[in-house]
Amino acid sequence: MASPLERKIKITGPVVVTANRVADGAVIYRDADGDWTTSLDAAAVATDAARAHALIAEANADDLRAVGAYIAPVELTEAGGRRPGNLRELIRLSGPTIELPVTFGI
């Protein structure tokens, strides 16, 4: 497989760069200051391939903090917020769609 850096980046809508945090695996997003955030609303949004390319290149270079960075679709809300662009990203952001067993039954 080509590395994410070499892969051609095609963008059809707004995207963010997301990964898992090294220390605990938490879902994180690349922000505009070159840091990582757990808030999708604070993520840097790219709307063109050049910006997306720059974000993923920075993210991949940050191996100490992030694992498995990739480009994920987002939707922009009218209020200026973000929504995950697909179900997988929604589940990554908000957790499993099921009740966790601790709260289930006993």
Add this chain to the structure above:
Amino acid sequence: MYIYDSIDRTLVAERVAEFRDQVARRLSGELTEDEFKPLRLMNGVYLQLHAYMLRIANPYGTLSSRQLRQLAHVARRYDRGYGHFTTRQNIQFHWIKLEQLPDAMADLAAVGMHGMQTSGNNVRNITTDQWAGVAPDEIEDPRIWAEIIRQHVTLHPEFSFMPRKFKICVGAASHDRAALRIHDLAFRLHRNAGGEAGFEVMVGGGLGRTPYLAQTIRPFLKKCDLLSYVEAVLRTYNQFGRRDNIWKARIKILVHDLGAEAFAKEVEAEWQSIKDGPLALDAATVAEIASRFVYPDYEALEDGPPELAAARRADGRFDRWVNNAVANHKKSGYAIVTLSLKPEGGTPGDATAVQMDALADLADRYSFGEIRIGHEQNLALPHVAQRDLPAVWRALDALGLATPNIGLVSDIISCPGLDYCSLANARSIPIAQEITRRFHDLDRQRDLGRLHINISGCINACGHHHVGHIGILGVEKNGEEFYQITLGGEADDHAVLGTLIGPAVPYAKVADVVEDIAAAYLDLRTGPDELFIDTLKRTGIEPFRERVYAAR
């Protein structure tokens, strides 16, 4: 129960120390992810959607109460208070932090548990019948033979970097409860015409993208030849297996491409050259390993104690549970009790720390401190005195572990799917939950009888969908969750792969389709005695297909 020797204990302790160092170096940036990933995988650490996951081997599905208590402790201290029992008799924790993994592993190592060989291209945790050592229909305890293999292949350099992962299963009963034919290599202990016990050797099974059932390459193998034969199979695979293409690397592809007969020929040729060498098993070696499986000090008891009969008459719920979840034991006066991890609306295979702790106590009190894990993602107490069944039931019922649905439509096998797994196309768990809600009426479930639903969230088939009576496979279509339905799969003695019935259906329709299939069965069966799978065999899938697609 199996007693570990000091070699195993030292190995596990060394591994924890080594991993602690590797994690520290990863966190400090000394190791890149590319360098670290193979190291974490060697210890059963995966990365899922939201967190790291730790997979822990439970050899032969046997757990002591001490180990179960430690699993509860790990769940509580390092995870979110629960664990997930899998189809490979393992347990997985889904929320462990990398920073805390070395501590969690050290706590597990204290009770002889670890995640070695739960990942990677080696011989994985060897599985067996969860009723090993207690089933009335078994010839010998299959764990002895599985353990002989395990000791030989564990960390064996020749078998640590094979073309692909390798799964071995050993069964020794007349009924296959371990799904032998879906393994890379499987051994079934049986008696030949002369009354001698030996192994049927099956090779090349596996599900995933290209499912195959294992084929018999030798109907009878003398017990003393077990190890040399394993070695011959693994060497043949190492020599011919494809390393160039991950999708073609499993032994099933090799066996299929060469043909079982040609493959068997290669194995036999290899075997002839080593069978009389150092791998030939002598009685003393076998006896030494067998001596490490310690059996309880059973009381001399009669079957069918009067207090059991009285309790069954007095309480219909108890009686129905006994009919469903209690099986005969080798020893008179005892029983094997299966505990359903499939409550209505729950996640198949999940158990909370509270349940694990309480179950460990129950095992100490009523089952000689032993618990079993079955590939259907249920647990068992393997040695319960029949007179104790009412007390055990009351305790299990209070813990939510006595749903009398073993083998019924709501006893669903399901992988974690898109709620956890980074490889998933679609969710599995909520599909399972919705089906259990639709069939919440236990009388209706009993009327439907034995019916196995297996669900996987992608083609890797961790949820064994190919061998479910009803198989459900999550696929993705234009960003939406869709599900392919197969019918007629079976994992046991009559193992067969299911047949796809038609176009995939959307998420919201899956439970409706299952209801249609159940309704079609009720219409088609000759009577309540004809099981779902038998009706299906008699009629073929056509009438079921019609019912499902006529409506949509």
